[in-house]
Every structure is written in C-alpha cells, then in structure tokens.
Amino acid sequence: MLTSWSAVPLRVLIAPDSFKGSLDAGAAATAIARGLLEALGPRVRIASLPMADGGEGTLDALLAVAGAQERTVLTSDALGRPRQARFGLLLDGRAVIEAAEAIGLPLVTDVPLRPLTADSGGAAPLVIDALDSGVASILLTVGGSATTDGGAGLLRGLGVRFLDEAGDDIPLGGVGLERLDRIDLRGLDPRAARAHWRIACDVDNPLTGSTGAAAVFGPQKGADASDIARLDAGLARLAAALESATGVSVAGMPGAGAAGGIPASLHAVLGAELVPGAELVADALGLASAIADADLVITGEGSLDAQSLRGKVPATVASSASRAGVPVVVIAGAVDLSADELVRAGIAVAISLADGPATVESLIDRAPDLLAAAARRVGALIDLGGALVHRSTPGTGDDAGVTDRTLEGECS
Numbered sequence: 001m002l003t004s005w006s007a008v009p010l011r012v013l014i015a016p017d018s019f020k021g022s023l024d025a026g027a028a029a030t031a032i033a034r035g036l037l038e039a040l041g042p043r044v045r046i047a048s049l050p051m052a053d054g055g056e057g058t059l060d061a062l063l064a065v066a067g068a069q070e071r072t073v074l075t076s077d078a079l080g081r082p083r084q085a086r087f088g089l090l091l092d093g094r095a096v097i098e099a100a101e102a103i104g105l106p107l108v109t110d111v112p113l114r115p116l117t118a119d120s121g122g123a124a125p126l127v128i129d130a131l132d133s134g135v136a137s138i139l140l141t142v143g144g145s146a147t148t149d150g151g152a153g154l155l156r157g158l159g160v161r162f163l164d165e166a167g168d169d170i171p172l173g174g175v176g177l178e179r180l181d182r183i184d185l186r187g188l189d190p191r192a193a194r195a196h197w198r199i200a201c202d203v204d205n206p207l208t209g210s211t212g213a214a215a216v217f218g219p220q221k222g223a224d225a226s227d228i229a230r231l232d233a234g235l236a237r238l239a240a241a242l243e244s245a246t247g248v249s250v251a252g253m254p255g256a257g258a259a260g261g262i263p264a265s266l267h268a269v270l271g272a273e274l275v276p277g278a279e280l281v282a283d284a285l286g287l288a289s290a291i292a293d294a295d296l297v298i299t300g301e302g303s304l305d306a307q308s309l310r311g312k313v314p315a316t317v318a319s320s321a322s323r324a325g326v327p328v329v330v331i332a333g334a335v336d337l338s339a340d341e342l343v344r345a346g347i348a349v350a351i352s353l354a355d356g357p358a359t360v361e362s363l364i365d366r367a368p369d370l371l372a373a374a375a376r377r378v379g380a381l382i383d384l385g386g387a388l389v390h391r392s393t394p395g396t397g398d399d400a401g402v403t404d405r406t407l408e409g410e411c412s
Contacts, residue, residue, distance in 0.1 A: 009045040010382065012036060013294035015287065016050065017278075017301040017313035018057045019333060022367040025050030025057055026064075032298055032331065035372030039379025049290050051299070051313045054200030054277015055143030056106075059088055059098035062139070062284055067091030071133070075125040078103040078118040078146035079111070080172075087126045090284070094137040095130035099123045099154075099259060100144035105221060108146050113222025116230065117173035120147040120262060124157020131191040139284070140266070141200040141277060142259035146221055148174040148214055148231045150207070150238040150261035155269060159187035162241075174214075174260065177234025183245040185269065197270050200277035202311065205257035207250055207264045208236045213257035221260070235261050242268040278316035288320050297321045297328045298378060300371075304332035309345055322346035331374045333363055351377060 016028040029048040052058035063070055069089040077083050088096040102122035152162050161184040162170050170176035205211050214231035239251045248268040250256045255274040256264035266272035299317040309315045318328045327348040335352045342350055353363055353370040
C-alpha cells in the first residue's frame, strides 16, 4: 500500500490503444485502472481516455466525446451484402465515419475472400447520410478495409463515374480498374465537394509498387501473386486517370495506399487531408488537455515495436506528454524496443505482459488479468519512488539530510 509520504493523490491518465484480438481500448483502460487501484488505493486519482490510431475502434473512441450521437445506416459490405453500419455525429458538427463499419475485412471472412471484386461502395451511404444531416466536415477512418479498388466504389456512390474506352462504367472492385480510361466528375454530389475532409491514416504506403496497397495489404485480403499484379496495374491506371481529371498527382503520395487506395481518390477529387490517425483522435478527444491535468500517463497496445514509433498511439501519447513534461509508462503485450529507443520516444518505462514463456493465445486469453498485474507493478514502482524521495528530503525519514538519492530503472 502507499506509505504516509503520499498525502496528495497522484493524478494518472490512462490512455491506451486496443490490444488487437483481445481487448478494445476501453476494456484495456478498465483493466489497467483496476490494477492501479489495487496497488495504490485512494491515493491515486484516475482519468481514462481510450485511444485509437485510425483503424478499427476509432469510431467507438470518438463516440465517447461528450455530446456525440451514434447513427445507423442500411448499407452493404465489400461483397455487396446488406448490413447495418454506424457512424457518429460530434457536437461540433463533424461526422466521424469508420469505413470498416461497412467494408471491413472481418465482415467478409465468413466466405472465401474476393480481393479482385471487393468494392468500397458500402461506405458511400454513410457519407450521404452524414451530408443529409447537414455536416460540413467529415473525419474518415479507413483502416481494416477488405477492398483494393482505390476508393472508386465510394466515389461512385457519390456520383462520380469511372469509364472505359467505350464510355461505359467499369466493373466493380479493383479488377475493374484494369479497364479504366477516364473519370467523369460532373455528377459528384456538390455537398461532398464542399465538405472539409480529413482521413485518419495509420500507414504511409504509396498507392502502387512494392510497398503499395496491393503488394503490402493485398495478401491479407486474399490476393495471390497474380491478383496483386492485376490490382497494382489497375491502381496505376487509377492514378493516371485521377491526375488527368483533377490535375492532382497521387502516384507517390505517402499514405495513398492505405485501405486499398481510398485516400488517393479522396485526396485528388475531394481535397481530403491525410492525417496520422492517432493524432486525429488525440485532437478530437482533447489528449493534450487531459495530459496537462496528469502527473503520470499510462498508455499501451498489443506490441510495442518500431512500427509503434511511426504515428501509433504510444508514440503520439508519449510525444504529447513529453511536451508537457509528464512521464509516460507503456504496457504492451510484447516490448521490442531498446532502452535508447524508449528514451528517444519519451517513454520512461515499458512493461511487457509476458511474465515468462507464453503463447500469443494464452496472453490474449489472460489479457485483462495480465494488464491489471502490470498496472500493479507500476503502482509498486510509484510507491517505491515516492518512498525514496521522502527519505532523500532533508528532515524526513531515517536518513534526514540525504538529498541526492535517485531511482532509475527499466522494466521490460
């Protein structure tokens, strides 16, 4: 338990991402809070701010904003099957649309994947309903899609036509882009054109090539080598047609290859701004303000590695906390960063959930209890650090007059 030195409650902000395949961000925050309270009791004051990085779970994180309203729309999945999908209306008039609610990969894994014909059109009814509600600003999250059609289906649903050499509409899906000759923007919904678009993008892959949408993300959507070649060629034709129609080049644009190329088309046609997903969520949730009211921040995700430092939640939280001078602890399923990398990222301590040899499956099954246990370890470090500070303060403890004791350490 806390000793008598801690008269003032420690203010702790818990701001984790989801632990994919195990816990959503809210459940992770709850487990961490439980462990911290078990260790520190009433001597800690906890605030929770579940985060997201622009992928699945972003809508739920933003719906937690005060005054947010959830809407449900009848639409279709990436295979054209009817389904209900949600989006959010924020109090400031912005709409939050998570493309994966309609065209997410998990929604179509009940049948053999169809990488060539999967279509992003199911996201369009969400946009239309938002525009019907009078919004002038749209936050679109695109992670986790089942499609590689460059966003052609979505724009088709907003009135854009994608035509072959004969002037006929091309087939749905990424395979249809093989026949693309030109893009007709005359039917574009003017409300979509006037809206301010921001796309939460959690990767920086270009549209085409060896690190592009088809090559990198196609396999997880069911594409084999032949499919990847066809999809990549189609996306190259799309880039050329977009530049011809709008004057905007997206061929080498970082992030254009996210979600099968959706950002490429929306940037060229609608002027959409690509924003790192975690930064967008942090801004919408008021992360900086929450950190300013904290003495310590605890964040986390499933795996803390080099990718985490490229705009993911832990890096975004650590960066914001560093600017405010607030220390950060990261709890992760696995930690694969060196001590130097942690320091450069602004992370004071990183704790791994693995408490010995364990399979990924066992870690997932035990995630709530493991998170709570890790949080208890954080509490023990806080207790120990506070006790040492107390002993090093002149006139206190058994070693009154000792003023230069410090505690430095790393947990992994």
